[in-house]
Amino acid sequence: MSKQGLYIGGEFVSFAEAKKAQPNIQQIASRGSVSGFSSLGSVLPNPDTVLKKMGKDIKAYKDIKCHPVVKGCLRRRKAAVKAKAWRIVQDQASEQVTEHINNIFKKLQINKITGGMFDATFFGYQPCEITWGHADGAWLPVNIQAMPVDWYFFDAQNQLRFKDKNAGQEGLLLDPRKYLVPTQDATYENPYGEPDAALVFWATAFLQGGLEFWVRFTEKYGSPWVIGKYGNNYDEAKQETLLNNLYAMVQDAVAVIPDNSQIQIIEAAGKSASADVYEKFLMYCRSEINIALLGQNQTTEAEANRASSTAGSEVTADIADGDCEMTAEQFQLLIDWIVDYNWGGPSPQFEYFEDSNGGIEQADRDAKLFSAGARFSNQYYAREYGFQEGDLLPPLEQVPTDPSFAEQTHTFRPVAQNFAEVTVPTLEQAAADPLNDMVNRLRRVVQSAKGFENIQDAVLAEFSEMDSTEMVKVMQLAMTLAELEGRAEVTDE
Incomplete structure (x- = not known):
């Protein structure tokens, strides 16, 4: 029996071989096909290890979200996202669709x-329900609400x-989009x-518990102990009275006691080391929270220096x-979804970008x-530095002239001036007295030189008493003046 197939490029390919070249579109590995997997109907338990060990659901993470240290870190990260500038980029979409979006x-x-x-x-996932509405001939998202x-x-x-x-236990399967x-x-x-809450x-939890023990320790050992000694003739009633007087003394620093009683105030010495243990433990817990949520703890610790804080900001x-x-x-x-519901075709792109704003x-x-020769347009300055319309003037060469000037027969031409003649007096006036002699000597060297290539030798001969560092500065100034003078001569011609 002959094989069925086609000749492709002079080579016979059977249909069986062609089918082997096609990709397998069936999913092989799934929860329904894997050995040993069992689930409670349609419910897929949250595999979070912390929740599983405690036997709790995700509500446990809501409680710790209100802790000041956790809340502060989350607010900082959330503010960084909200502050990011965003825009809609046309890409392959039409201008009309981009404008609608x-x-x-x-x-x-x-x-x-x-x-x-x-x-x-923080929670690992966050369902946000979309409320759709029909307005202006299109389906639009009226509201988007984050749900519990x-x-x-x-x-x-x-x-x-x-x-x-x-x-029931199966839950309600939500509609697409x-x-x-x-x-x-x-x-x-x-x-x-993967929730950061885990x-x-x-x-x-340890930070909250440790703070509670620290408060108890402070109440117990933070203030001096007031000890009262009573005589053998004190019954329980008198002892109770003395105790109440001591309690009043601690609260109000005033007490009335029998004259045969003794009062002794003892400081809680030697307990500072124990207090340091609580403080170090609390600082460790706070540091762990900062590292987990911000990626560093440099910008939140008092002992951090500027260099470490800057590095920490980059991580954040x-x-x-x-x-x-x-x-x-x-x-x-x-x-x-909006484009597919209403117009079809390619969609514009949503993107965040750096808005330096100056x-x-x-x-x-x-x-x-700019020093290297680059020139920017007013549109660039308005976009990057936040200038408003009318803040920037057009470049000098683009300033419109009065039409009446065009009707005049005489053309205005600026008077050509030798740049060196204009610049050298200015330099002489601005320079200090010790520089006046150098400027005058440079002017004579530049004006007497026969060509640009002879200036270097002339300057070396004129300023031979200077060291190499000062000579470099003088040579740079001489070459600059010579070049500008040459340009001025070309302009005059």
């Missing part, structure tokens, strides 16, 4: 939405489900993501870029580029 995003509360999405870094994470879970197919009271779900380092094995949970900037990338992916997904570093860079 720009108008839609201007009406959205981007700051609020970004802050809600950012919580995915403990209301949702993932199923065995990594699909997000809502704990609907009428859906109804939720934005930013996640931090989510995988097929763990769609819940990194700081125990440090925060890298983490902020990662947070921005997470939110940018969700905004881009939203744009794709930063010192960029100003220094632009100054160096």
Whole structure:
């Protein structure tokens, strides 16, 4: 039986061989096919190790989020993302679609939405429900609201489900394009993501407990002990009275006691080392939280110097870029849905960018580029430094002239001047007295030289008494004056 196939490039290829060249589009590894996997229906438990060991759900992370140290670190990271400048780039989309997307995003509360999405870094995932509405002939996102994470879970197919009271244990499978779900380092094995809360949970718990013990220790040993001695004839009633008097003395520094009683005040000496142990432990816990959430603890510790704080800020900037990338992916997904619902075709791109707005570093860079010969347009200065329309004047060569000048028969021409003649008197006037002689000698050397190539030898002969360092400065000045004088002569001709 002959094989069925085709001749391709003079070579016979059977259909069986051709099929082998096609990719396998079937998923082989899944939770339903792997040996030994069992799940409770559609519920995929959160594999977070901290939650599993405690036997708790993600609500436990909400409690530590309110701790001052944790809250401060999160606010710092969230502020870095909110402060990032963003824009809609046309890319391959049409101008009309790009304009529509720009108008839609201007009406959205981007700051609020970004802050809600950012919580995915702490909890691992953050469902954000989209409220769609039809306006101006298009389907638009009217509102995007971050919802409580403990209301949702993932199923065995990594699909997000809502704990609907009428859906039972299976939960309610959510409609596509109804939720934005930013996640931090989510995988097929763990769609819940990697929460930063797991990194700081125990440090925060120990910090809270250690602070409580430290307060007790301070109350016990922070103030001196007042000890009262009573005689043998004191019954329990008199002892109680003496104790109350001592308590009043500690509170108000005033007490009335019998004349045969003795009062002794003893300082809690030798307990400072124990107090240091509590303080070091609390500082360690706080440092662990800062490192986990900010990537460093230099900018939050009192003993950090400027160099270490600067290095710490750079590490934090890298983490902020990662947070921005997470939110940018969700905004881009939203744009794709809007375009697909309404117009179709390529979508414009959402991106964050550095808005220096006249930063010192960029100003220094632009100054160096200008010295090297680069020239920037007014549009560049307005975009990069935040100038408003009308703040910048056009370059001199572009300043429009009065049309009446064009009707005049006489053309204005500036009087040509020798640059050296104009510059040397200015230098002489600005220079100190010790430099006057050098300037005059340089002027004579430059004017008497027969050519540009002879100036160097003439200057060396004239200033032979100077050392090499000063000679270099003099030579630079001489060459500059000679070059400018040569340009002035060419302009005169």
